[in-house]
Amino acid sequence: MRGDLARCAIGVLAVVGAAVGGIAAAPGKAAMRSASERIAIDAPVASAYQSVHIQITGLPPGSQATITSSAYDYAGKLWQAQATFTADSSGTVDLAKxxxxxxxxxxxxxxxxxxSMNPGTAAGGSPSFFFLTAYPEAEPSFSIDLAVRDEAGRVTRATLTRLWMTQGVTHRTLTLSADGVYGDLYLPAPSAGAARRPAVLLFGGSxxxxxxxxxxxxLASEGYPAxxxxxxxxxxxxxxxxxxxxDYFAGAARLLAKQPEVDPRRVLALGASRGAEAALLLAQNFPELIHGAILYGPTARVNPSFPDGASIAWTLHGVALAAGMPIPVDRISGPVLPIAGADDAVWNSPQSATQISMELDEDRNPYPHKALIYPDAGHGIDAGVDVPSSTSYTxxxxxxxxxFGGTREGDAAAQQAAWQRVxxxxxxxxQP
Known part of the structure; x- marks a missing residue:
C-alpha cells in the first residue's frame, strides 16, 4: 500500500453471507449460510485511487460465479457492473489473474x-462524468458493495470502502474575498518531526x-499538501x-507555499487539458514559485479562448498571450511529467508531450522529464483512477x-500507471 493510506488497511476482509435465487434473500426469509465461500480483499479500506486484490475462494472447482459491484452516486443514482468467472482447480476466482x-x-x-460501472443495470446506461460524493471533505469516503452469486444461488457479500480523505487530513475553503483565490486547501495529517513536503497546485480544463x-x-492523504x-x-x-x-494562479501558489507543512522549493502545478496548458505556462513564467509541472493531456502551444475560440485565453502581467504561440520551456525549475493518451481525439497531446520532453532535453534541463504516452487511452485519462468515467463529455x-477518444479500458490502465508515476x-x- 502507499504512504499514509497503509495505516488504514485492516488486513484481509472475509465476509460470508448467502441468499437463494438472487442477490438478496426474500423479505421475511432467513438467508441460507455458506461456510466455505469467502471474499478476500487485501485492502478493504483504501484510497479511492488505489488498486486492491480481490479473490473469491471456496467455490466448486470449474463452477461459474457472477460478481456484481454496486455504488450510489451523490444524486442517489445506482451504478453497477457485473462479470462472470470460472473458478480454477482450487475453487478460486482471482481478479488479478x-x-x-x-x-x-x-x-x-x-x-x-x-x-466499468454504469448507471442503471450492469448491461445498460451510458457513463458520463459523475461524483460518487458531493465533496470529499463532506463525505471522505464512498462504498462499493460486492456480491458474488454461485451456481447454487448462494450469495456472498463484501464492501470496499474508498477513501478521498484519510483521518487527520484537514480542509479549508478558500474564497476570493478572504484569500484572493477560489479553491480548497487540503493538508496532510501532522507528523511529529516531519520535514516540509512537496506540494501540488491543481486545476482542471475547459x-x-x-x-x-x-x-x-x-494527494493530501498520501502526505502532500494540495x-x-x-x-x-x-x-x-x-x-x-x-x-x-x-498572475491569479501565481497568487494561489504563493498561498500554498506559505503553509507550514510545505517546502516552498518544491511546489508543482498539476493541470489537465487546458489546465495542462496553464501549468506549463506557469512553470515557465514563474520558476521561482512553480518548480515543475504534471501535465495530463498537454499542448505545447497557447490556445484561444473557450468556448468561442475568438478571443485571448491567457494574460501575463496584463499582457495577452497570442493564440498559436509555442510555449517555451527554457526557464522551468523542476521536473516535468507530460502524460498523454495515444488515441487523444481532442488534440495531439502525444505529439505535444514528446515535443515538450525533447525541448527540455535541448535546453539541457537538469530535472527529470519524460513523456508518458499510453495506448488505447484518450483525452480523459485524468478523470480519476479506478473511478468510472467516460470517453466523452457533454x-x-x-x-x-x-x-475524448480512447476506450474506458485504455483510460483505466493509463490512469493507474500514470498515477503511480506521479x-x-x-x-x-x-527530503529525509
Missing amino acids: QAPTSGSYTGVDPMGLVW EGGESERYTAAV LSLAYFGETGLPSTLTNIPL YPDSGYTLE LALLASLR
Missing part, C-alpha cells in the same frame, strides 16, 4: 468491476469550476476561459459533446 467469461469488461483487470478537488484530497483551484466558471470568476490572468450549458515523482522530491 483471471479474465471474466462475460460481463462489463474484458481481459484481466483487478479493478475492472470498479471503473469544464470550468473546480474539478480537481478529489485528486487534491487524495490546493485545488478554480479559475473560471464559479461565482466571482470569469464565466468562460477568456482573459484569465496567470457541456451542461451548451449541450455540446466533446469526444506518486513516484513526488516521493523523489521528499
Whole structure:
C-alpha cells in the first residue's frame, strides 16, 4: 500500500453471507449460510485511487460465479457492473489473474468491476462524468458493495470502502474575498518531526469550476499538501476561459507555499487539458514559485479562448498571450511529467508531450522529464483512477459533446500507471 493510506488497511476482509435465487434473500426469509465461500480483499479500506486484490475462494472447482459491484452516486443514482468467472482447480476466482467469461469488461483487470460501472443495470446506461460524493471533505469516503452469486444461488457479500480523505487530513475553503483565490486547501495529517513536503497546485480544463478537488484530497492523504483551484466558471470568476490572468494562479501558489507543512522549493502545478496548458505556462513564467509541472493531456502551444475560440485565453502581467504561440520551456525549475493518451481525439497531446520532453532535453534541463504516452487511452485519462468515467463529455450549458477518444479500458490502465508515476515523482522530491 502507499504512504499514509497503509495505516488504514485492516488486513484481509472475509465476509460470508448467502441468499437463494438472487442477490438478496426474500423479505421475511432467513438467508441460507455458506461456510466455505469467502471474499478476500487485501485492502478493504483504501484510497479511492488505489488498486486492491480481490479473490473469491471456496467455490466448486470449474463452477461459474457472477460478481456484481454496486455504488450510489451523490444524486442517489445506482451504478453497477457485473462479470462472470470460472473458478480454477482450487475453487478460486482471482481478479488479478483471471479474465471474466462475460460481463462489463474484458481481459484481466483487478479493478475492472470498479471503473466499468454504469448507471442503471450492469448491461445498460451510458457513463458520463459523475461524483460518487458531493465533496470529499463532506463525505471522505464512498462504498462499493460486492456480491458474488454461485451456481447454487448462494450469495456472498463484501464492501470496499474508498477513501478521498484519510483521518487527520484537514480542509479549508478558500474564497476570493478572504484569500484572493477560489479553491480548497487540503493538508496532510501532522507528523511529529516531519520535514516540509512537496506540494501540488491543481486545476482542471475547459469544464470550468473546480474539478480537481478529489485528486487534491487524495494527494493530501498520501502526505502532500494540495490546493485545488478554480479559475473560471464559479461565482466571482470569469464565466468562460477568456482573459484569465496567470498572475491569479501565481497568487494561489504563493498561498500554498506559505503553509507550514510545505517546502516552498518544491511546489508543482498539476493541470489537465487546458489546465495542462496553464501549468506549463506557469512553470515557465514563474520558476521561482512553480518548480515543475504534471501535465495530463498537454499542448505545447497557447490556445484561444473557450468556448468561442475568438478571443485571448491567457494574460501575463496584463499582457495577452497570442493564440498559436509555442510555449517555451527554457526557464522551468523542476521536473516535468507530460502524460498523454495515444488515441487523444481532442488534440495531439502525444505529439505535444514528446515535443515538450525533447525541448527540455535541448535546453539541457537538469530535472527529470519524460513523456508518458499510453495506448488505447484518450483525452480523459485524468478523470480519476479506478473511478468510472467516460470517453466523452457533454457541456451542461451548451449541450455540446466533446469526444475524448480512447476506450474506458485504455483510460483505466493509463490512469493507474500514470498515477503511480506521479506518486513516484513526488516521493523523489521528499527530503529525509
